[in-house]
Amino acid sequence: MTFSLNHYLKERSQLVERELSAIVVSSSGPASKLFEAMRYSLLDGGKRLRPILALGACEAVGGRIEDALGFACALEMIHTYSLVHDDLPCMDDDDLRRGRPTNHKVYGEAMATLAGDALLTDAFGVVAKSPVAHRNPAIVIETIAELSHAAGSGGMVAGQVIDLANEGLRLNIEQLEYLHALKTGALFHISVRGGGRLGGASPEQLEHLSAYARSVGLCFQVVDDLLDVEGTAEQMGKRTQKDLQAGKNTYPGLLGVERSRALAIDLKNRAIAALAGFGAGATPLRAIATFVVERKL
Amino acid sequence: MTFSLNHYLKERSQLVERELSAIVVSSSGPASKLFEAMRYSLLDGGKRLRPILALGACEAVGGRIEDALGFACALEMIHTYSLVHDDLPCMDDDDLRRGRPTNHKVYGEAMATLAGDALLTDAFGVVAKSPVAHRNPAIVIETIAELSHAAGSGGMVAGQVIDLANEGLRLNIEQLEYLHALKTGALFHISVRGGGRLGGASPEQLEHLSAYARSVGLCFQVVDDLLDVEGTAEQMGKRTQKDLQAGKNTYPGLLGVERSRALAIDLKNRAIAALAGFGAGATPLRAIATFVVERKL
Numbered sequence: 001m002t003f004s005l006n007h008y009l010k011e012r013s014q015l016v017e018r019e020l021s022a023i024v025v026s027s028s029g030p031a032s033k034l035f036e037a038m039r040y041s042l043l044d045g046g047k048r049l050r051p052i053l054a055l056g057a058c059e060a061v062g063g064r065i066e067d068a069l070g071f072a073c074a075l076e077m078i079h080t081y082s083l084v085h086d087d088l089p090c091m092d093d094d095d096l097r098r099g100r101p102t103n104h105k106v107y108g109e110a111m112a113t114l115a116g117d118a119l120l121t122d123a124f125g126v127v128a129k130s131p132v133a134h135r136n137p138a139i140v141i142e143t144i145a146e147l148s149h150a151a152g153s154g155g156m157v158a159g160q161v162i163d164l165a166n167e168g169l170r171l172n173i174e175q176l177e178y179l180h181a182l183k184t185g186a187l188f189h190i191s192v193r194g195g196g197r198l199g200g201a202s203p204e205q206l207e208h209l210s211a212y213a214r215s216v217g218l219c220f221q222v223v224d225d226l227l228d229v230e231g232t233a234e235q236m237g238k239r240t241q242k243d244l245q246a247g248k249n250t251y252p253g254l255l256g257v258e259r260s261r262a263l264a265i266d267l268k269n270r271a272i273a274a275l276a277g278f279g280a281g282a283t284p285l286r287a288i289a290t291f292v293v294e295r296k297l
Numbered sequence: 298m299t300f301s302l303n304h305y306l307k308e309r310s311q312l313v314e315r316e317l318s319a320i321v322v323s324s325s326g327p328a329s330k331l332f333e334a335m336r337y338s339l340l341d342g343g344k345r346l347r348p349i350l351a352l353g354a355c356e357a358v359g360g361r362i363e364d365a366l367g368f369a370c371a372l373e374m375i376h377t378y379s380l381v382h383d384d385l386p387c388m389d390d391d392d393l394r395r396g397r398p399t400n401h402k403v404y405g406e407a408m409a410t411l412a413g414d415a416l417l418t419d420a421f422g423v424v425a426k427s428p429v430a431h432r433n434p435a436i437v438i439e440t441i442a443e444l445s446h447a448a449g450s451g452g453m454v455a456g457q458v459i460d461l462a463n464e465g466l467r468l469n470i471e472q473l474e475y476l477h478a479l480k481t482g483a484l485f486h487i488s489v490r491g492g493g494r495l496g497g498a499s500p501e502q503l504e505h506l507s508a509y510a511r512s513v514g515l516c517f518q519v520v521d522d523l524l525d526v527e528g529t530a531e532q533m534g535k536r537t538q539k540d541l542q543a544g545k546n547t548y549p550g551l552l553g554v555e556r557s558r559a560l561a562i563d564l565k566n567r568a569i570a571a572l573a574g575f576g577a578g579a580t581p582l583r584a585i586a587t588f589v590v591e592r593k594l
Contacts, residue, residue, distance in 0.1 A: 024450070029461055030459045030462070031455035031458045031479075034455055035450065038450065039409075058422055076492035081414075088410065090406035090407045090410060091407050091410065108387075109387035110387045110388050111386065111458070113382055113385065113410070114382075114454050114458055116414075117382060117413075117414075117449075117454050118311075118415065118450040121445055121449030121450070121454065122445060122450050123446025123450045124421040124444075124445045125441070125444075125449065126445075128438050128439075128441040129442055133435070135435035137438050138434045140434075141425050141430050141437055141438060142425075144421060144422070144425040144441060145425035145426055146422075147421075148418055148419060148421045148425065149421075149422055151418045152414075152415050153335065153415040153419050154420040157331065157411050157418065158328035158331055160411055161330065161331040161358070161408070162327045162328055165327070178327075182328075210381075233582060246468065257402050290461045
């Protein structure tokens with residue numbers, strides 16, 4: 001039986017969607033608007049790439065995906081909070097996200113700020129409630145510590161600060177790579193590592209998963225930059241070429257389109273090579289690396 | 298030897314201050330402004346009431362305060378993030394906080410939003426790194442789950458949403474109590490419970506600590522409302538009577554000043570009564586309940 005990535009991604013994203021909808025439930029109480037705003041941005045049919053990577057890493061080491069499912073959802077909650085806050089007028093000031101009005105356009109800035117805050121805060125509680133905590137609480141604590149580092153001042157938030165500070169400045173390739181390692185790479189990295197850890201990965205397996213994650217995360221960013229140059233507003237669901245207009249640093253802007261494409265393919269190959277010691281359980285992770293490059297088609 | 302609360306509060310707030318300064322360190326790297334903005338609001342000489350309650354609860358059950366110190370700092374980080382975001386123009390739009398310009402007035406709105414996000418995110422990592430995790434990881438996980446609930450959509454953030462939605466509406470006393478139970482009470486409650494739990498509290502002790510925390514938390518809010526009516530801008534370090542002007546619901550506005558004072562004293566007595574089964578280790582918690590009422594002097 002051959003592996004169908006399309007089928008796999010559809011099944012997994014539906015699993016994550018159902019679980020997310022059960023974690024952040026609608027409410028008829030006095031804070032009902034908060035839950036509505038949280039669900040608006042959380043349940044918008046995103047690709048669920050980070051949760052799927054976490055579940056794939058859990059599977060790659062022979063773990064039970066139930067043990068990584070809460071963590072996988074927490075990643076999407078954190079990713080979503082970061083988008084909601086990034087879209088605010090005081091940050092990137094975006095009106096559209098995945099083809100729909102951004103959170104603050106629908107619910108106002110105060111509610112969008114608070115919905116982001118709640119998604120971020122609740123995410124850590126979701127990880128703490130992982131069923132594997134009953135058997136092995138230490139790996140859950142380690143995962144929470146790494147997630148906090150990757151999403152906070154040691155990772156994603158620092159990346160966003162550097163990105164805003166660099167607007168209009170020309171970076172070299174090392175500086176751009178450092179920026180992305182923090183801004184998007186750190187959360188990719190913990191997605192794969194955390195999923196593997198909760199699935200029972202050995203220290204050696206965790207090292208290989210880390211190498212995979214670093215390559216896939218950077219590959220994702222290079223392809224994202226390429227899509228921004230090549231895509232249309234319809235395909236992307238947001239204003240394109242906006243990054244270039246805003247003077248943001250991108251791989252095509254720095255390396256040109258052809259060299260950026262070659263870099264993406266090289267990163268994909270390195271990601272797959274990092275999984276050489278893994279068996280058939282890593283088939284989805286390998287296929288996802290290819291998918292990340294090919295989504296530009 | 299008699300117990301000196303002044304000496305105790307000074308010693309404990311200095312301990313917390315030192316630890317906070319070691320957790321959120323200055324940086325000369327490309328994200329240095331982020332750490333500067335985080336430290337600006339975090340290290341501003343606040344009362345550190347939540348950390349001190351956590352350490353006091355740890356002590357009350359005979360625990361080692363080192364086991365609750367990280368958690369205590371995390372509470373202050375979460376409290377600080379909530380103040381930074383609450384002060385934003387899209388929320389309460391405050392220019393002054395504890396007599397100094399608010400975070401966004403100094404660093405801009407984007408940085409204030411991100412500094413708040415980072416303080417919140419980092420806080421969970423600090424709890425995860427509690428030294429007691431090596432001996433008893435399960436109580437650390439339980440504490441993280443309760444902290445997430447108290448600070449997120451099940452507590453503080455929901456309270457803030459309800460508060461904003463109620464502006465200009467007149468609440469009855471039950472509605473006001475519910476609002477405060479979420480907005481400020483939930484974090485007080487987890488401060489005391491979490492400190493007790495990390496100190497090794499029995500389930501019965503946790504129940505008594507919860508009762509204490511609920512009374513002290515509400516007492517704090519009633520006194521805060523009273524201070525807002527009676528205080529001067531100088532004493533409070535922020536614009537006073539602002540709540541009344543903005544049509545916010547307060548205890549003096551609803552019950553009058555005298556009945557609000559009587560309620561505060563009743564809540565203090567109930568807090569102290571909840572600790573009847575505790576020995577000399579609970580002396581600081583008892584003294585703090587009295588201090589919360591008397592700080593209006």
